[in-house]
Amino acid sequence: MPVVxxxxxxxxxxxxxxxxxxxxxxxxxxxxxxxxxGLLGPNGSGKSTxxxxxxxxxxxxxxxxxxxxxxPSDSRYDIGYVPEEIILYDSLSVVEFFNxxxxxRKLDSDAYKNRVTKLIKAFDLEDRANDFIGSLSxxxxxxxxxxxxxxxxxxILLLDEPLSGLDPISAKIxxxxxxxxxxxxxxxxxxxxxxxxxxxxCGEVAILKEGKVVAxxxxxxIRKIAGNLEETFLKTIGxxxxxxxxxxxxxx
Numbered sequence: 001m002p003v004v005x006x007x008x009x010x011x012x013x014x015x016x017x018x019x020x021x022x023x024x025x026x027x028x029x030x031x032x033x034x035x036x037x038g039l040l041g042p043n044g045s046g047k048s049t050x051x052x053x054x055x056x057x058x059x060x061x062x063x064x065x066x067x068x069x070x071x072p073s074d075s076r077y078d079i080g081y082v083p084e085e086i087i088l089y090d091s092l093s094v095v096e097f098f099n100x101x102x103x104x105r106k107l108d109s110d111a112y113k114n115r116v117t118k119l120i121k122a123f124d125l126e127d128r129a130n131d132f133i134g135s136l137s138x139x140x141x142x143x144x145x146x147x148x149x150x151x152x153x154x155x156i157l158l159l160d161e162p163l164s165g166l167d168p169i170s171a172k173i174x175x176x177x178x179x180x181x182x183x184x185x186x187x188x189x190x191x192x193x194x195x196x197x198x199x200x201x202c203g204e205v206a207i208l209k210e211g212k213v214v215a216x217x218x219x220x221x222i223r224k225i226a227g228n229l230e231e232t233f234l235k236t237i238g239x240x241x242x243x244x245x246x247x248x249x250x251x252x
Contacts, residue, residue, distance in 0.1 A: 007032055009067055080154030094130070159192075
């Protein structure tokens, strides 16, 4: 009989309002252990609010979130997070920043050094390891953010557009690494606007619009609606008609 993965993340009826704006409306999702789950939606759909709720940075007005059977605030050391807007310490070198993260995480020195050395090599940062972070390109800063999130081997990884600034080789390395982590039990929530990334990585997806889940399921099942995930996404949020109208207007 096949092994059924337990839900690592349980989101039950979560609603969050900011004044008159409803950022999330009765959102319910179950994400299995070892799953790479795609969280898709246009700007303002509620993706960031939901991600911050899973981190414990936002407290829902109603509903419940369980991360590995615990509240988000009690699970913070089990979670890795890469935000879309990266915040790093520009006055530290790359290695100094990783050492700082390791001290905060209270990592074993030998295990940490071995893992971070491998990650620096994998992401081709060996020649920049002693450079100040403030001198790095956007792509290299993205690599630093990813490595700093991965060095403590988190059980849950929350990623907000983590591959957008990477060169093709680094993006491929990241995708392979994420798939390997998921194979070994890490649960990954991947928030993105880049449909090819979602299509190649995610086993399941949920599409949000105006704070509501408007579609969810296996990637191949969602894709059947319109032939590929990008067309399905645009159709589900109603953007296909808007795009057609703009194209028609440009033709005239």
